[in-house]
Amino acid sequence: xxxxxxxxxxxxxxxxxxxxxxxxxxxxSWLTVIRMMQEKGGYRSPEDLRRTPLNPNPDPKQLAxxxxxxxxxxxxxxxxxxxxxxxxxxxxxxxxxxxxWLAWLLLxxxxxxxxLHFAAYFTAQTHDMRATFWTVGSVILIVMTLWTLVMALLT
Amino acid sequence: xxxxxxxxxxxxxxxxxxxxxxxxxxxxSWLTVIRMMQEKGGYRSPEDLRRTPLNPNPDPKQLAxxxxxxxxxxxxxxxxxxxxxxxxxxxxxxxxxxxxWLAWLLLxxxxxxxxLHFAAYFTAQTHDMRATFWTVGSVILIVMTLWTLVMALLT
Amino acid sequence: xxxxxxxxxxxxxxxxxxxxxxxxxxxxSWLTVIRMMQEKGGYRSPEDLRRTPLNPNPDPKQLAxxxxxxxxxxxxxxxxxxxxxxxxxxxxxxxxxxxxWLAWLLLxxxxxxxxLHFAAYFTAQTHDMRATFWTVGSVILIVMTLWTLVMALLT
Numbered sequence: 001x002x003x004x005x006x007x008x009x010x011x012x013x014x015x016x017x018x019x020x021x022x023x024x025x026x027x028x029s030w031l032t033v034i035r036m037m038q039e040k041g042g043y044r045s046p047e048d049l050r051r052t053p054l055n056p057n058p059d060p061k062q063l064a065x066x067x068x069x070x071x072x073x074x075x076x077x078x079x080x081x082x083x084x085x086x087x088x089x090x091x092x093x094x095x096x097x098x099x100x101w102l103a104w105l106l107l108x109x110x111x112x113x114x115x116l117h118f119a120a121y122f123t124a125q126t127h128d129m130r131a132t133f134w135t136v137g138s139v140i141l142i143v144m145t146l147w148t149l150v151m152a153l154l155t
Numbered sequence: 156x157x158x159x160x161x162x163x164x165x166x167x168x169x170x171x172x173x174x175x176x177x178x179x180x181x182x183x184s185w186l187t188v189i190r191m192m193q194e195k196g197g198y199r200s201p202e203d204l205r206r207t208p209l210n211p212n213p214d215p216k217q218l219a220x221x222x223x224x225x226x227x228x229x230x231x232x233x234x235x236x237x238x239x240x241x242x243x244x245x246x247x248x249x250x251x252x253x254x255x256w257l258a259w260l261l262l263x264x265x266x267x268x269x270x271l272h273f274a275a276y277f278t279a280q281t282h283d284m285r286a287t288f289w290t291v292g293s294v295i296l297i298v299m300t301l302w303t304l305v306m307a308l309l310t
Numbered sequence: 311x312x313x314x315x316x317x318x319x320x321x322x323x324x325x326x327x328x329x330x331x332x333x334x335x336x337x338x339s340w341l342t343v344i345r346m347m348q349e350k351g352g353y354r355s356p357e358d359l360r361r362t363p364l365n366p367n368p369d370p371k372q373l374a375x376x377x378x379x380x381x382x383x384x385x386x387x388x389x390x391x392x393x394x395x396x397x398x399x400x401x402x403x404x405x406x407x408x409x410x411w412l413a414w415l416l417l418x419x420x421x422x423x424x425x426l427h428f429a430a431y432f433t434a435q436t437h438d439m440r441a442t443f444w445t446v447g448s449v450i451l452i453v454m455t456l457w458t459l460v461m462a463l464l465t
Contacts, residue, residue, distance in 0.1 A: 055437065
């Protein structure tokens with residue numbers, strides 16, 4: 001049997017939004033790496049103090065928390081609390097066969113809310129501002145999930 | 156080409172269980188928010204001490220760990236360690252075409268185990284009790300995943 | 311309507327790789343349990359100091375961080391930052407209909423990279439070595455996700 005095809009406009013919309021969110025989350029790993037290399041610190045494991053080509057001058061201070069690294073880790077953790085659930089909720093949502101305009105609105109709206117959340121958190125804007133962007137994404141996630149739940153219960 | 160439909164009883168069962176688990180995990184984010192507002196503390200970022208409409212009287216103590224907030228964060232972390240894997244494992248499990256009664260048993264059994272785990276953890280029951288509920292869910296997850304692995308290897 | 315079938319070789323390949331990665335991540339939970347029982351420590355919640363059949367001689371030191379437990383928790387956290395995104399990215403990747411040999415290479419290559427990352431981290435090899443294995447997996451994840459994004463945008 002054939003697999004569902006990305007030629008389906010709903011599935012294509014989902015695939016685009018999901019891919020962007022996956023790349024966003026993975027970028028947080030790389031941003032952590034970049035900042036650890038810039039700061040030569042923010043490491044976490046005892047063995048990270050061994051002398052290696054990437055760490056020629058080890059120092060016990062390298063294991064202390066480093067705020068520039070910790071900020072990215074907090075952003076990353078927020079992604080882990082949200083994006084995996086979006087990825088499944090969005091997929092089930094498009095399987096319910098919503099109007100394409102609604103899928104665009106919710107899926108791309110979610111992507112936008114997460115990018116704005118990142119921008120606000122990364123540049124240390126107020127808690128209120130990043131909470132606002134987070135709330136937009138979380139409400140979209142809840143709406144999609146409730147929609148799927150109701151559709152699955154009714155059919 | 157058409158997408159898989161929620162009219163399929165196995166997929167509908169999965170969609171209901173998955174939606175409930177996504178809502179459960181997202182609820183932990185909101186519960187963290189509620190407790191941070193109740194406690195006016197348990198914050199994590201330096202900028203959270205800026206004076207804003209939602210935090211009119213900032214105080215450095217607001218960045219200290221707050222046990223009522225940390226409890227919800229630990230429950231949330233436990234969700235992150237379990238639910239994303241259930242969401243994918245359950246989907247692949249229904250694709251193997253199991254009997255509907257078995258899908259009901261495992262998928263809704265998993266949901267029940269996680270709700271009981273939450274109840275035990277949230278009300279600070281003994282480690283033994285919450286470990287028991289966690290174990291039920293984890294064993295269901297392992298059984299579904301091994302089932303899928305064997306079916307995929309045999310076909 | 312019927313569901314996609316594991317008789318499809320691409321979907322079967324995905325199901326095998328995904329099941330192995332789910333079992334790997336779940337094994338980290340069990341390894342944490344095993345080490346907490348060996349060490350009789352590394353607990354996290356105040357109620358874990360209550361006397362129970364599994365903890366007959368509670369001691370406040372049981373709540374202190376225990377490096378043998380924390381090592382597994384760090385490995386687990388690294389899984390949470392990577393595997394959920396692989397699970398969705400790999401699924402969308404096979405939906406794009408890639409050559410089977412390429413799906414084998416990327417999906418099983420990812421699984422191998424994560425198992426090697428575990429071996430390096432668990433035995434406390436240098437940061438450089440575990441970073442190398444992590445990088446292989448992360449690059450595979452990025453390649454699959456970019457592939458899907460381009461295919462979804464072009465169709």
